[in-house]
Amino acid sequence: MSIWEQLVFAGHEAFRTIVPTERDRIPINASTGIYPILCYAPFVFLAYLSRRPDTYPIRLLLLPSTITAILVASYRFTWAVPELNVYNWGQCCWAAVAIAKSLEFALTKEGMLKVGESQPGVKKGKDKNTTTNGSAVEVPESPSNVYIATWLYDAVDVIHTLRGLRWKFGQGMYIPSQKRPLERSAFLRATLISFIKNYLVLDLLEALIKLFPEVGTPMGGSIFYPDLSIPTRYIVSTTIHIITGSAILTGFCMVYDLITFIAVGLLDGSPLSWPPVVDDPWKSDSMHRFWAKDWHQLLRQTFIVFGGYPGKWLGGNIGMMLGTFLASGLFHECAMYSMGRGYDHSATIFFAMQGPVLFLERLWSKKTGRRVSGTFGRMWVFFIMFICAQPMGTHLPFPPTPVMVLIIP
Numbered sequence: 235m236s237i238w239e240q241l242v243f244a245g246h247e248a249f250r251t252i253v254p255t256e257r258d259r260i261p262i263n264a265s266t267g268i269y270p271i272l273c274y275a276p277f278v279f280l281a282y283l284s285r286r287p288d289t290y291p292i293r294l295l296l297l298p299s300t301i302t303a304i305l306v307a308s309y310r311f312t313w314a315v316p317e318l319n320v321y322n323w324g325q326c327c328w329a330a331v332a333i334a335k336s337l338e339f340a341l342t343k344e345g346m347l348k349v350g351e352s353q354p355g356v357k358k359g360k361d362k363n364t365t366t367n368g369s370a371v372e373v374p375e376s377p378s379n380v381y382i383a384t385w386l387y388d389a390v391d392v393i394h395t396l397r398g399l400r401w402k403f404g405q406g407m408y409i410p411s412q413k414r415p416l417e418r419s420a421f422l423r424a425t426l427i428s429f430i431k432n433y434l435v436l437d438l439l440e441a442l443i444k445l446f447p448e449v450g451t452p453m454g455g456s457i458f459y460p461d462l463s464i465p466t467r468y469i470v471s472t473t474i475h476i477i478t479g480s481a482i483l484t485g486f487c488m489v490y491d492l493i494t495f496i497a498v499g500l501l502d503g504s505p506l507s508w509p510p511v512v513d514d515p516w517k518s519d520s521m522h523r524f525w526a527k528d529w530h531q532l533l534r535q536t537f538i539v540f541g542g543y544p545g546k547w548l549g550g551n552i553g554m555m556l557g558t559f560l561a562s563g564l565f566h567e568c569a570m571y572s573m574g575r576g577y578d579h580s581a582t583i584f585f586a587m588q589g590p591v592l593f594l595e596r597l598w599s600k601k602t603g604r605r606v607s608g609t610f611g612r613m614w615v616f617f618i619m620f621i622c623a624q625p626m627g628t629h630l631p632f633p634p635t636p637v638m639v640l641i642i643p
């Protein structure tokens with residue numbers, strides 16, 4: 235073999251050591267479950283270092299082993315029980331977020347700064363706490379009764395912040411206005427009611443999805459039934475797609491309600507630190523508004539790190555937008571790979587096309603002098619999300635729900 239062929243072979247073998255084929259993965263059980271957890275120890279240490287001054291060289295040196303350990307935890311270990319296959323998707327989604335954070339922790343020379351800091355933990359000038367959408371609202375630094383070491387709290391804080399409230403990287407990110415009362419007991423009551431409502435709605439939607447053959451099986455299935463006539467096939471696929479999209483949105487809100495209730499009720503967090511996770515996507519009247527404001531912004535920084543920064547380096551602001559959406563598509567597809575389905579880049583194509591879609595909206599505004607909005611804009615959003623997004627229609631399995639057990643056996 236030539237030197238090039240040897241390098242390719244060695245690179246492939248190294249890759250398959252970290253990300254093995256499905257048959258070579260290690261099942262997660264009581265005896266092996268600790269190893270994926272331990273693989274995240276370098277990540278926690280890197281997060282700690284990002285909040286300490288003069289650690290840039292050691293953060294750079296730690297980065298390769300941190301990324302390798304995260305990939306091993308998410309792709310080398312697998313949930314082998316078919317009913318738990320969706321957990322493989324979840325752990326690989328988190329792995330992508332952790333890798334993006336690792337890149338930011340290591341490559342940000344000054345470390346991860348909060349708003350008003352000149353270096354980690356050191357304030358500059360007058361302390362100004364503001365939310366990232368610019369409204370002057372004080373956001374407490376941390377709960378007053380934290381019983382863990384300060385260094386560990388710092389690491390946990392920077393690991394779990396996604397939208398970057400109080401953080402330098404989150405400045406400029408849109409944060410929905412708080413719709414719940416800020417008095418603690420009233421806030422907790424409203425959050426609990428919202429959680430119960432979202433749980434019941436999600437339960438019903440999941441039960442409806444399971445009524446469609448194959449879609450509700452442990453391995454999931456396509457929403458397109460080839461034995462149906464073309465009109466009926468797409469009526470059915472559109473129905474499944476709308477129900478699933480509603481379930482995803484409701485599930486986001488349900489999980490966020492639960493985490494919010496625990497953070498505020500049990501960990502003494504401030505209601506100000508838990509603004510809504512989404513604004514109102516059902517009322518979006520342009521794709522620009524949908525992606526920039528109404529849909530959740532939890533993964534915005536992840537996509538910017540993976541695609542936005544490289545895209546900006548290659549093509550300025552336009553490259554940054556295109557790269558961010560491309561990274562979003564690859565994020566979804568790489569997580570699905572862990573479920574044993576190989577690669578199907580329909581999701582990658584859909585998200586990558588959102589950049590040109592936003593260009594079309596800008597072109598419309600330039601030619602007509604009017605922004606995409608109103609009834610026409612809402613129909614446009616529904617067309618993109620409910621018609622154009624259908625090629626992504628291979629569905630994840632869901633566990634049994636109360637509606638399935640009690641109402642629709």
